[in-house]
Amino acid sequence: MTVSDLQEYESLLKAKRKLFEGLLSFEAKEYSNKVRSPEEALQRLLKANPHLTEESGKILLQRGTTEVPGGLVYNRDIRITLHNHSFVSLDQSLIFLRKIQADVLMIIARDGIFSIDSKDMPDVKPMQEAFRTFLKERYRYVDVPGNHFVHLNKPEVVAKIISTFLSKGESLKASL
Numbered sequence: 811m812t813v814s815d816l817q818e819y820e821s822l823l824k825a826k827r828k829l830f831e832g833l834l835s836f837e838a839k840e841y842s843n844k845v846r847s848p849e850e851a852l853q854r855l856l857k858a859n860p861h862l863t864e865e866s867g868k869i870l871l872q873r874g875t876t877e878v879p880g881g882l883v884y885n886r887d888i889r890i891t892l893h894n895h896s897f898v899s900l901d902q903s904l905i906f907l908r909k910i911q912a913d914v915l916m917i918i919a920r921d922g923i924f925s926i927d928s929k930d931m932p933d934v935k936p937m938q939e940a941f942r943t944f945l946k947e948r949y950r951y952v953d954v955p956g957n958h959f960v961h962l963n964k965p966e967v968v969a970k971i972i973s974t975f976l977s978k979g980e981s982l983k984a985s986l
Contacts (some may be wrong), residue, residue, distance in 0.1 A: 819866065843883040851875060851882045859959070863922075866962035900933050904940050913948045914941060914974040917968055922958040950975060
């Protein structure tokens with residue numbers, strides 16, 4: 811191992827320690843699943859996600875809630891909201907990316923959180939460029955109009971793209 815490898819390893823360990831300490835701290839706090847009426851749960855979801863249509867919100871509630879006496883409770887694990895973007899560095903991601911052997915389809919919504927112009931996700935552009943560089947003909951990038959929820963709000967926008975990608979089955983290759 812080189813000094814650089816050891817420093818990268820140490821950096822990864824520090825990031826993991828920070829993540830686990832945050833999780834332990836969060837779990838030490840009490841959290842209760844509040845029971846909400848279906849309408850209240852829908853309005854809360856739509857308020858938190860203004861790009862969702864009402865129909866899409868109802869679909870998410872079907873998948874993400876459980877009916878209990880008095881209404882609904884969310885199924886999601888609240889710990890997922892604890893973001894730690896330093897868990898894997900960009901350089902580490904690029905090492906993983908080079909090992910991908912399958913064809914990759916990346917559909918990006920123009921007004922979504924992973925768009926090229928995203929200020930919240932500065933690693934998006936270098937990652938997309940890395941996919942192009944390392945995967946070459948096994949990588950397909952498609953930019954579609956819409957936001958993060960385009961697959962829910964307007965599934966017809968992405969359905970044909972996905973169907974076409976999957977129908978080229980004879981060229982799909984992956985090995986373990």
